Amino acid sequence: MTRADRTGRIALERVTQRFPLPREDREFTAVQDVSFDVDGGEFVSIVGPSGCGKSTLLGLIAGLVPVTAGRITLDGRPVDGVNPRLGFVFQRDALFPWKTVAQNVGLPLLFRGVDGAAARPRVADWIARIGLTGFERYHPHQLSGGMRKRVALAMTMVYEPEIVLMDEPFGALDVQTRNLMENDLLEIWAQLRRTVVFVTHDLEEAIALSDRIVVMTASPGRVKAVYAINLPRPRSVTEIRFHPDFGRLYETIWKDLKDEVRIGYERSRQGRAG
């Protein structure tokens, strides 16, 4: 099966998103004319300066917010509201603080009407996969940041979504935990082969993880370039950095990215929306 035949394909066609700025009587354009495709089972990262609309794009693909103009399709069907075949790992781990680890991981199954007997082994399986067996009855506030992130990941993967959207999921973690989590993610992805759209501002992370990288411009976000990352798999994020092509890719993409980062930075210093 080639990638294009798999389910979990995403297509963005000239997607534009504007938000009204209520106090200023004008609109803010978050993203403009963004078009790109993601194949089924592909790992695509979106990089760009802060405020370039990366997270906005994920919200649009997830169907949390309707698009202003343009079209987004999942396997050919236009996005219309929240899609149950899709998973989302938020920047802040959006765990339910009043529920235990097991209850959090089981929540999507409960929402989907999977009965308790069928849900229990799946929940136990995912808790084991993220290495938190024995922590089932803990509440989120009793866990470290890395553990909470893993719970969030299990909560998303337990219902086996065909598409997983990740919004800077590891941004708040320390470097060591982060590398471990990235490797875990790659391993899970290699096993399940779901489509992943991964938003990050860390170019090294994007290169280490992805099949392709979409570089966005400073606000309003447009697609500046798309790069294929043909580094060998399976990868280890700590070791792939020493691959001879890694530095070359980094240099090429960074050349594109750095102007945008500078523009974004200048704008934020002037206090403009961006």
Add this chain to the structure above:
Amino acid sequence: MATSGVDKVARAEIRLWRAGLLAAFLLLWEAATRRAWVDPFFVSQPTVLAAQIVDWVRSGFIFRHLFVTMEETIIGFVLGTLLGVAVGFAFAHWPTLAHVFDPLMVALNAMPRVVLAPLFILWFGLGLLSKVVMVISLVFFVVFFSTYTGIREVDRDLVNNARILGANRRHLISHVLLPSALTWIFSSLRTSVGFALIGAVVGEYLGSHEGMGYVISYAESMFNATGVLAGLLVLMAAVIAIDVGLKRLDARFSYWKPVPK
């Protein structure tokens, strides 16, 4: 940590100070009235007060009145809380409702309810009902505003996450909105329980033939300072008991929150 030796010493010391100050105050009061520096007719006397309370407890007199006050307080408190939570939820659920009735709520809340007590007595009689209405009118607004805020302040990421994970409206209320609002509701309950008791006592004070408000009002009309102060002490003890109970209940429902340092 709370169990460390240094902290234990500090806490014992604080207790000692508290007990010492209270003892000093009572001694000074007793001495002042015995040596006739102050007339006990106006300020009573600790020993006389204690004797009065013991007498009330022995004869069972106080329990009848305390029971009436507690009955009004609890009925009004429960009804006011349920009503507050329900309306708070309705407002959060239907924004139009909130927009239409928001000024009315603010206006009603601004009204001093204590002054309305005579009207309630006029409308609902000298018995239980007028006091319950009084209590509801005080408790409702406290609970309503915190429920409404609690639901509106719910973490947007959590709501979005629940939607992505497949929650429908009912799921959203029972798994996200209600648990998140519970914290706010509970903190408001501890405030409103004090209001509830005030409501019941004020109602009794202004027109009733039983309850703690009546006991105090009767003692007052007899120029019996001991009776007034003893009544107040009994009320104080009741509020503290309820507050301790609610604190425990709050801890039960907040097991998931980090322990405050």
